[in-house]
Amino acid sequence: MENKCITIKKLYINYSLNNKLRNIRRFFQNCLSERYSLVQSYKTNKSTHGKIIDKKNKAYFFKILPLRESKSELKNYKKLQILYPLPKLNRYIELNDSGILLYDYEDIVEKEGGLLIDYLNEDKFDIRILRRILKIYKNSFKFHHALKDKYTSDKFFSRRVKPRLKEGILQDRRISEILDYQIKINGKIFTQNTREIIEETIDYFNKPRRELCFLSQGDPEPINLSTQPLFFDFETAGLNPVISEFAIFLWGFFMEEAYYAPKYNKNYYLSRKGFLEGLGKNKPIILVDKDIKNKTLNITFEYFISRSRKKIILCYFRDFFKKIADKEEIILLKKFRYFLVMRILTTLDPKKYSLEDIYSTLAFLHLFCNSRITKTLNMRKNILDMIKN
Ligand SMILES: Nc1ncnc2c1ncn2[C@@H]1O[C@H](COP(=O)(O)OP(=O)(O)O)[C@@H](O)[C@H]1O
Ligand SMILES: [Mg+2]
DSSP states (O other): OOOOOOOOEEEEOOOOOTTOHHHHHHHHHHSSSSOOEEEEEEEOSSOEEEEEEOTTOOEEEEEEEEHHHHHHHHHHHHHHTTTSOOOOEEEEEEOSSEEEEEEEOOGGGGSTTOBGGGGTTOSOOOTHHHHHHHHHHHHHHHHOEEEESOOGGGGGTHHHIIIIIITTGGGOHHHHTTTTSEEEETTEEOSSOHHHHHHHHHHHHHSOOOEEEEEEOSOOOGGGEETTTEEOOOTTOEEEEHHHHHHHHHHIIIIIIIIIHHHHOGGGGTTSTTTGGGGGGGSOEEEEEEETTTTEEEEEEEOOOOHHHHHHHHHHIIIIIHHHHHHTHHHHHHHHHHHHHHHHHHSSOGGGSOHHHHHHHHHHHHHHHOOOSOHHHHHHHHHHHHHHO
């Protein structure tokens, strides 16, 4: 294996940004030996990103994170670069209150069709792009895999159980009052109610467990993948479960980044031309008849997923996940359900959702994750049913 490790220049500076744009601008202008000008910047709920250029017009992507997160991104970048194509990380600058990562700016991100997210609403997609990504996964899995009880992407799973499930969804009045309702979708009755699915999931993540892990990027959302391919966002890179990668990928491509995330987390998507305007057609159509007397939710539900999304999810399922799951089918598919429940319910904060979006999220939860007849075999069937729809 070729050793691609590069040295990353580290700097420690006694300075606080206080997450303020004017401090950030001043910092890049005056506090480093090279002077950078700020071209653009945008804030998200946990970080500030953007583009700066140096005197020779070379562009860099900067990412400012709280100290702990920036240290994880640095550490995990170093692991991932051994097997994955990544933008070059030039510098890591540690300040009093945050860390700054300076990457080479990848121009492909600005091109239409440069990121996988640009294909969510399209019918055409060159599947060879995904095959190249899956080849990297297969290579990585072959290189090393192991059963682990601790892994980096657990940040999205067991560490969200308390704040987002127990103290989030279970406490939300609009959700808590229908937790025990029987669910009926398009005439089909589901055996488990929402509370049972959630409690089973909490139970799963509260117990000691080990998952089959391989080196992965950890957050394979369509906006974090470019077509070359290149991977972005390394905070949760490392040894991660095969099932967590697929759960994140599946929900991200299926609905989350096509509808819920751009609707409730706009800033990330402002640069994708026409994307926010196209959200309407991905909005699930839902009619709910709440039968209080019989504690039943009668849901009429319809949703659309583009041809490219189907193609992408099917290809991932068949070319990578199924190949590994076939060997360990019972265990992987059964556990997979809990990871998908966490993604559907806790990737974003449903407390901020409109009532309609809460109901459509619950409908997806039941269509994907309700155990119906037998848990194991149905998980595979559920996925196929949902994307062939
Ligand atoms: N080196 C880079 N050059 C250009 N764009 C980038 C670069 N790194 C990331 N991006 C874009 O910026 C987005 C946000 O960066 P990311 O590292 O994913 O931050 P976050 O942790 O907030 O999701 C990415 O999804 C990607 O589209
Ligand atoms: Mg990201």
